[in-house]
Amino acid sequence: MKQVIAKVHTRMGFFFLLVFLFWLKTLLAYFADFSLGVSSIFQWFIMLINPLATTFLLFGLALYVKKAKIFYPLILLIDIGNTLLLYLNVIYYREFSDFMTINTMLGYSKVDQGLSGSSLALTQPHDLLFWLDIVIVLVLMLMRKIKLDQDYLPKRLGFQVTSLSVLLFGFNLMFAEMSRPQLITRTFDRTYIVKYLGIDAFTVYDGAKTEQTSKMRSSATKSELKSVEKYVHGHYAKPNKKYYGIAKGKNVIVIHLESFQQFLIDDKVEGQTVTPFLNKIYHSNSTYSFSNFFHQVGQGKTSDAENMLETGTFGLPQGSLFAQLGTDQTFQAAPAILKQEQGYTSAVFHGNVASFWNRNNVYKNMGYQYFFSASYYDTSGDKSTGYGLKDKLLFKDSIQYLQHLQQPFYAKYITVSNHFPFDLDKEDSDFKVPDTGNSSVNNYFKTANYLDQSVEELFKFLKKSGLYDNSVIVLYGDHYGISNSANKDLAKTFSQDPNHFSAFGKDPVDNWTDWDDTQLQRVPFMIHVPGVKNGGIQKQYGGEIDVLPTLLHLLGVNSKKYMQFGTDLFSSQHDQVVAFRNQDFITPNYTSISGTIYNNATGQIVTPTGSFKKQMEKDQKKVNKQLSMSDSLNEKNLLRFYTPKGFKPVNSKVYNYADGLNKELTIQKKLGLKSTSMYSKNRDRSLESLYKTDAPEATHSKSSNNRIQITNPDANTDN
Ligand code: GP9
Ligand code: MN
Numbered sequence: 001m002k003q004v005i006a007k008v009h010t011r012m013g014f015f016f017l018l019v020f021l022f023w024l025k026t027l028l029a030y031f032a033d034f035s036l037g038v039s040s041i042f043q044w045f046i047m048l049i050n051p052l053a054t055t056f057l058l059f060g061l062a063l064y065v066k067k068a069k070i071f072y073p074l075i076l077l078i079d080i081g082n083t084l085l086l087y088l089n090v091i092y093y094r095e096f097s098d099f100m101t102i103n104t105m106l107g108y109s110k111v112d113q114g115l116s117g118s119s120l121a122l123t124q125p126h127d128l129l130f131w132l133d134i135v136i137v138l139v140l141m142l143m144r145k146i147k148l149d150q151d152y153l154p155k156r157l158g159f160q161v162t163s164l165s166v167l168l169f170g171f172n173l174m175f176a177e178m179s180r181p182q183l184i185t186r187t188f189d190r191t192y193i194v195k196y197l198g199i200d201a202f203t204v205y206d207g208a209k210t211e212q213t214s215k216m217r218s219s220a221t222k223s224e225l226k227s228v229e230k231y232v233h234g235h236y237a238k239p240n241k242k243y244y245g246i247a248k249g250k251n252v253i254v255i256h257l258e259s260f261q262q263f264l265i266d267d268k269v270e271g272q273t274v275t276p277f278l279n280k281i282y283h284s285n286s287t288y289s290f291s292n293f294f295h296q297v298g299q300g301k302t303s304d305a306e307n308m309l310e311t312g313t314f315g316l317p318q319g320s321l322f323a324q325l326g327t328d329q330t331f332q333a334a335p336a337i338l339k340q341e342q343g344y345t346s347a348v349f350h351g352n353v354a355s356f357w358n359r360n361n362v363y364k365n366m367g368y369q370y371f372f373s374a375s376y377y378d379t380s381g382d383k384s385t386g387y388g389l390k391d392k393l394l395f396k397d398s399i400q401y402l403q404h405l406q407q408p409f410y411a412k413y414i415t416v417s418n419h420f421p422f423d424l425d426k427e428d429s430d431f432k433v434p435d436t437g438n439s440s441v442n443n444y445f446k447t448a449n450y451l452d453q454s455v456e457e458l459f460k461f462l463k464k465s466g467l468y469d470n471s472v473i474v475l476y477g478d479h480y481g482i483s484n485s486a487n488k489d490l491a492k493t494f495s496q497d498p499n500h501f502s503a504f505g506k507d508p509v510d511n512w513t514d515w516d517d518t519q520l521q522r523v524p525f526m527i528h529v530p531g532v533k534n535g536g537i538q539k540q541y542g543g544e545i546d547v548l549p550t551l552l553h554l555l556g557v558n559s560k561k562y563m564q565f566g567t568d569l570f571s572s573q574h575d576q577v578v579a580f581r582n583q584d585f586i587t588p589n590y591t592s593i594s595g596t597i598y599n600n601a602t603g604q605i606v607t608p609t610g611s612f613k614k615q616m617e618k619d620q621k622k623v624n625k626q627l628s629m630s631d632s633l634n635e636k637n638l639l640r641f642y643t644p645k646g647f648k649p650v651n652s653k654v655y656n657y658a659d660g661l662n663k664e665l666t667i668q669k670k671l672g673l674k675s676t677s678m679y680s681k682n683r684d685r686s687l688e689s690l691y692k693t694d695a696p697e698a699t700h701s702k703s704s705n706n707r708i709q710i711t712n713p714d715a716n717t718d719n
Helices: 002-007 011-032 041-064 068-096 102-106 125-142 155-179 190-218 222-235 276-283 301-311 334-342 356-366 391-402 439-465 484-491 514-519 544-554 610-635 660-674
Strands: 251-257 287-290 345-350 370-372 409-414 471-477 525-528 536-538 590-593 596-599 604-606
Touching: 002 011, 011 041, 011 068, 011 125, 011 190, 041 068, 041 155, 041 190, 068 125, 068 190, 102 190, 155 190, 190 610, 222 610, 251 301, 251 439, 276 287, 276 439, 276 525, 301 334, 301 356, 301 544, 334 345, 334 356, 334 409, 334 544, 345 356, 345 391, 356 370, 370 391, 370 660, 391 409, 391 439, 391 660, 439 471, 439 484, 471 544, 484 514, 514 590, 514 596, 525 544, 590 610
Parallel strands: 251 409, 251 471, 287 536, 345 370, 345 409
Antiparallel strands: 287 525, 471 525, 590 596, 596 604
């Protein structure tokens, strides 16, 4: 022990002492303050080693210095600077459950990233430990208990430490990508980067992203908007008089059916109907159900779907727009449009943490007034699955908030139970799954059935509470649940019901093609308008990019002045060329996959010639243009330069999603007899008791394990 202590009087010993102490402080932050959602031994291992590479690199810079009177102050300054970065993130995390971006630090962001409470109020007793080590080392140095080593080190030592840190980081990144593929390219959540690579690496990564984005944005000029404006106005489809305004003034309830594909509708496995309730809605005369509607998401998955439905613009060619640009993006999105045009209140209900997909920042820029995320519900123990509160509980527990929303409201529910790998506790379902040899495919039917039951419970409440008649309910699948690599296993279930998803009678296992994969990218899009009698199956081809203009027109809001890239599905001018994010596309007659054309009537490859070839080339150009115009608008944030007539830019600073219920109650009280909330209309009596669910977690006592179930962000989102 004495030898070890003696080492501290050497420069290398002092270096290792500070590195070790900083590593300990980082682990203190990880365990005491951050909630990183670690869910396996491998992830624990990565988290434990991740501070080392960057700490060696940064502290090792001092080893290049010869003079002791520079070496010691420099290494201490590096330690203090790195500790300050760590501590600022600790304080920020306590307030926002998120990590500080460069924009936050620089304060340039217009989003309210400032700490709403005073920083002092956010300190905790154990914060002393972040600084105590530095104080003790300084005192020991002043008392000459730690002597200064005047012998300088050979230059190669500094180089060796730097090389070691780069090697360490390389291994760390490799382990991270093994545990979370596409970690760097998709940036699901800042929490991932910190958990796998540490605060320093996250800050550098965010800095690089911020620089890349700000370069693109700073070089953008108003003139670049011209070409986008010209495209959008040239692509606009005028409303269909038969449908325009038929839902005006009704509440809009959007139900985001996680990973729900169209083939599930009317499907049967093991003699059971998979989604009996959604089938009823799909075939109802009060529902406009689109049978040729496609998801158009890229790597942003759910967040891409949300972006398209809320803004009428595509997600990015890679990564997630929400995550990469959302914190400082100018949106002209549904919540703000409906608020300004028709006085809608807006809210999102989601059982996951608010920071996932950077929603807590994005929704403020979109003008959402409320965001009831995981912290508003009891997500402990078996009430949650990998991505948050189970659907039956989300719908049920949301009523305490929904009932106080001023009407009309625009309320979005984002479900999670039907999410890869489709795990569900056995007490939640007795649905008999098929045996395809692929467990995620087998379980997909069980979680889809559970989601179906969840939606049915919500509809029963809407009817009992009287909300139903005064609402339009929009249901959509956000993207595929079964990825192409598992489609051959999935196809085995089609033989159980050959009338379903006709793959033209061919043996689905042996001659499955890219065309079959593409046909499975259909997702439901249903607009249920109680009281309407002339609904029915709509066969026009379309996709998620078309939803916003379609919905706005149904609500009597003309979309013409907004920069939206889709077209109203009911319009005679609706464009049936459906672009996928990778520039493939589908039309009523043909599917183009990496330039190969398939005839949709036979599923066979065709070689276009003459005018047919010209048409395919024209369609491909149209798709590329639509995507590139949308990317230009979003990547350069061109909406900064464009304010539609009568639209007021969103001031995101006015939104703070803490304490949502009190905000609702204050508004309700202030309005008094003018309050339009369900609660007020029910003579100030709660409607929660009207909600019935068979969810076992809602009936048995408080969960035995009161550990708050944090989102397990690493349940692989791609199967
Ligand atoms: C996360 C949930 C799932 O909160 O919405 O997102 P996904 O993995 O489907 O993008
Ligand atoms: Mn999703």
